[in-house]
Structures are given as structure tokens and as C-alpha cells.
Amino acid sequence: MQSAKIMVGTTTGFDPLTMHTIEKKIKDCGLSFGFNTVGITSPEPFYRDEKATIERLDRGLMDGLPWYTKDRVRKANHPEVLLPDAKSIISVAVGYLSTENDEIQESTVPRGKIARYARGLDYHNILKPKLRKFSEQIPVIAGKPVRCRIFVDDGPMNDRAAAERAGVGWFGKNTNIITQSHGSWVLLGQIITDLRLKPDIPLKKNCGSCVQCIIDCPTNAIVAPYTIDNTKCISFYTIELRGVVPRDMRHLIGNWVFGCDICQEVCPPNIKALAGSEPAFEQRQDLSSPELIPLLYMSEESFRNRFRNSPIKRAKLIGLKRNVCIALGNIGNPIAVPPLITILNSSEPLLRLHAAWALGKIGGVITRKALLSALSTEQDDSVSEELHLSLKDMSEC
Numbered sequence: 001m002q003s004a005k006i007m008v009g010t011t012t013g014f015d016p017l018t019m020h021t022i023e024k025k026i027k028d029c030g031l032s033f034g035f036n037t038v039g040i041t042s043p044e045p046f047y048r049d050e051k052a053t054i055e056r057l058d059r060g061l062m063d064g065l066p067w068y069t070k071d072r073v074r075k076a077n078h079p080e081v082l083l084p085d086a087k088s089i090i091s092v093a094v095g096y097l098s099t100e101n102d103e104i105q106e107s108t109v110p111r112g113k114i115a116r117y118a119r120g121l122d123y124h125n126i127l128k129p130k131l132r133k134f135s136e137q138i139p140v141i142a143g144k145p146v147r148c149r150i151f152v153d154d155g156p157m158n159d160r161a162a163a164e165r166a167g168v169g170w171f172g173k174n175t176n177i178i179t180q181s182h183g184s185w186v187l188l189g190q191i192i193t194d195l196r197l198k199p200d201i202p203l204k205k206n207c208g209s210c211v212q213c214i215i216d217c218p219t220n221a222i223v224a225p226y227t228i229d230n231t232k233c234i235s236f237y238t239i240e241l242r243g244v245v246p247r248d249m250r251h252l253i254g255n256w257v258f259g260c261d262i263c264q265e266v267c268p269p270n271i272k273a274l275a276g277s278e279p280a281f282e283q284r285q286d287l288s289s290p291e292l293i294p295l296l297y298m299s300e301e302s303f304r305n306r307f308r309n310s311p312i313k314r315a316k317l318i319g320l321k322r323n324v325c326i327a328l329g330n331i332g333n334p335i336a337v338p339p340l341i342t343i344l345n346s347s348e349p350l351l352r353l354h355a356a357w358a359l360g361k362i363g364g365v366i367t368r369k370a371l372l373s374a375l376s377t378e379q380d381d382s383v384s385e386e387l388h389l390s391l392k393d394m395s396e397c
């Protein structure tokens with residue numbers, strides 16, 4: 001940290017001649033904490049984003065996220081409500097692309113895919129302490145008491161709108177913020193402060209005529225440029241949804257078992273994106289293309305141990321196993337039949353249902369026998385229905 005340097009340069013913070021110096025010092029301080037881009041914007045409400053989000057809630061495009069309410073949207077787009085007397089927002093981005101890509105392309109055992117942001121440690125636990133320490137330096141730089149409130153993802157703050165207006169990056173048509181250096185492989189955070197700072201100018205960049213993300217999203221979740229239908233997004237199904245994944249979605253999910261990166265992988269500016277420098281985001285070796293069958297046998301205790309500091313804990317063990325069933329069905333490797341039959345006989349209806357679907361996709365004589373046998377004892381109506389559908393699909397093949 002450069003605290004000594006910052007102390008020496010202390011100023012009042014309000015003299016127009018020294019303003020530039022303060023902004024520069026704040027940005028340098030942010031960079032010294034490992035943030036890759038630091039921008040500043042005013043606390044003016046994000047009117048465009050508020051209006052668009054309320055409209056999307058009304059159209060059902062944010063369905064499935066019960067905590068995402070209109071009240072939250074209003075707060076998220078009114079920084080002046082989040083910190084009374086707010087004068088500025090300091091917006092940061094940190095790259096998470098890993099330096100090494102050890103994804104296994106060819107494999108005899110079925111493997112899944114995990115979104116890149118989730119292959120390292122949980123970013124909330126990394127960015128929040130960094131941002132807090134950064135915010136503690138701001139009064140030191142300003143030379144007077146300054147109030148700050150920090151946000152990383154889970155607070156009621158529109159992270160992307162702040163990053164766009166602070167010039168940290170531009171909105172891609174897939175709605176991700178794309179930075180000049182690290183592409184959209186960045187996580188965002190904000191400090192709202194009552195220190196008045198000179199705002200940056202938004203970048204004069206956009207995606208032009210490119211619509212690659214819209215074309216390549218397998219579920220057509222990008223229903224218009226800058227508009228995601230949450231109820232079609234693979235990321236929503238594999239991370240946030242607690243119940244049954246709709247039947248018509250399952251075959252589109254491929255082997256994603258936590259999150260999805262397709263709309264970022266195909267985005268041209270991401271081709272030359274720099275890798276991040278935060279060691280906590282280095283991908284954990286077993287998470288770039290994890291073997292799926294061992295995940296089906298995982299106990300609650302080993303899930304807790306393995307994913308304690310990982311974003312993957314958000315899916316819970318049952319959600320992860322549900323996703324693994326879907327991925328195994330889509331991969332279609334008969335090696336997965338015995339473990340899926342074990343799940344078909346488990347105590348959890350949600351898992352029995354998805355195992356029934358996966359077995360129906362893989363097919364075969366043993367599978368058919370197992371589905372018929374399960375049907376004869378199944379007590380849960382929705383699982384019985386899935387067993388019927390799977391058997392029907394198999395007989396049509």
C-alpha cells in the first residue's frame with residue numbers, strides 16, 4: 001500500500017486547483033489495492049436504467065428472483081438515497097480471467113463447465129475488504145472526515161450503471177460491462193462518498209453492429225440488445241433457481257453446472273482481454289472442467305468443505321446435483337447410467353425428477369428397466385410424470 005505517499009499529499013479536497021490531484025491520488029490508491037480500473041461519477045440518479053428495469057419487471061423478464069423488487073430497483077438507481085448527501089461514486093473493476101486455461105477438451109469421463117468468475121474464491125469476500133480498506137484511505141487523501149458506503153454485487157446498487165457512467169467500461173449488448181483492458185471479465189464495486197470529486201466522462205464506445213452474443217446464446221435469453229430475459233438465462237437456472245428447471249430449457253443448458261459464460265466467450269473484445277492479477281481468482285484446478293459423476297455422490301459435509309470459499313456454495317448441494325443430472329443427460333455418456341440410477345432412488349424428489357429426465361435422454365435397455373421400476377414405487381406426482389415422459393421419449397426414439 002502507498003499510505004505514506006498519500007499522507008504526504010493530503011489536501012483540503014475543495015480547492016479547484018488541487019482537485020485533479022485528489023482524483024489522481026484516489027485512482028492511484030485504488031490501483032494500488034489491485035483494482036484494474038477506477039472511475040468517478042456523480043451521484044445523479046440512473047433514470048434510464050431505473051425506467052428500463054421497472055419495465056422489465058412488469059414484463060416478467062426479471063421473474064424468478066423474488067428478492068429483486070421494485071423497491072430495490074428504486075434504491076439501486078438513486079445513489080443519493082443510499083448515502084444521504086452523496087457527492088460522488090468511485091467505481092472499480094477487477095479482472096478475473098485466469099492466466100492458465102486448463103479446461104480439458106477431450107475426456108473419457110463426463111465433465112462440466114463452471115463460469116469463470118466462480119472458479120476461484122468468492123469475489124464478495126475478496127472485493128469487500130479491499131474496497132473497505134480503499135475507502136478508509138479516502139479521508140486520508142482528502143485531509144478531512146469523509147463518509148463512504150461500499151457496494152459489491154449483493155447490496156441495492158446498480159453496479160453496471162455506475163461503471164458505465166464512471167467510464168470504467170461500456171454496456172455490451174449482452175448487458176455486461178466491457179472494459180478496455182480486461183474485456184467483460186471483470187467484477188464491479190462502488191464507493192459512494194460525500195466527497196465532491198470531478199466526474200469522469202463515459203467511454204464513447206459501443207458494440208456497433210456486432211450481435212454475436214445475441215446469435216450465440218443457446219436459449220435466446222438476449223431478447224433485444226441490452227435486454228436479458230432472466231427466465232431464459234442459463235446463469236439464472238444454474239445459480240439462482242431453487243426448484244425444477246423447465247423441461248424445454250434442460251437440453252439447451254449443455255454441460256454448464258454453475259453459471260454460464262457463452263455470451264462473454266463469443267464477445268470479440270474479450271479475445272484480447274488481459275488476464276486478471278488477483279491471485280484469489282486464479283482458477284482452482286478442479287473447477288475448470290470438473291468431473292461430474294463424483295459430484296453426484298458428494299455429501300453435505302464435503303460440499304461445505306470444498307466450496308466454503310467459493311461462489312458455488314450459492315447453488316447449494318441439491319442445486320449443484322440437479323445441474324449435474326441435466327449436464328449428464330445432455331452429454332449422453334452411458335457411463336453415467338449407474339450413478340443416475342442411484343439418484344433415481346434417492347430421498348430427494350427434485351433430484352429423482354432430474355435423474356429421470358437425464359436417464360431418458362441417455363436411453364438404453366438398463367435405463368428403461370430402471371425407469372419402469374422407479375415408476376412402480378414413486379409417490380411424488382411430479383416425479384411420476386417425469387418418469388412417464390422419459391419412458392415415452394425413449395419409446396419414440
Ligand code: B12
Pocket residue numbers: 048049050052053056065068115116117152153154155156157158159160161171174175176177178184185186187188189226227228230233235236239240258259260261263
Ligand atoms: C440480478 C443479477 C443477475 C441475474 C440477472 C441478470 C441481469 N439481467 O441483470 C442473473 C442471475 C441472470 C445474473 C447473471 C450474470 N451475472 Co449478475 N448480477 C445481478 C445483479 C445482482 C443485479 C443486476 C441488475 O440489476 N439487473 C437488472 C437488469 C434490468 O439490468 P441489466 O440486465 O444490466 O440491463 C441494463 C441495461 O439494459 C441498461 N439499459 C437500458 N436501456 C439501455 C440502452 C442502452 C443504449 C444501454 C447501453 C444500456 C441500457 O439498463 C439496465 C439496468 O441498468 C448485479 C449486481 C448489482 N448489484 O448490480 C450482478 C452483476 C450484473 N452480475 C455479474 C456477473 C459477472 C454475471 C454473470 C456473468 C455470471 C455468470 N458467468 O454466470 C452472468 C451474466 C449474464 C448476463 N449476460 O447478464 C456482474 C457483471 C460484471 C460486468 N462485467 O458487467 C455484476 C455487476 C456483479 C458484480 N458486482 O460484479 N446476474
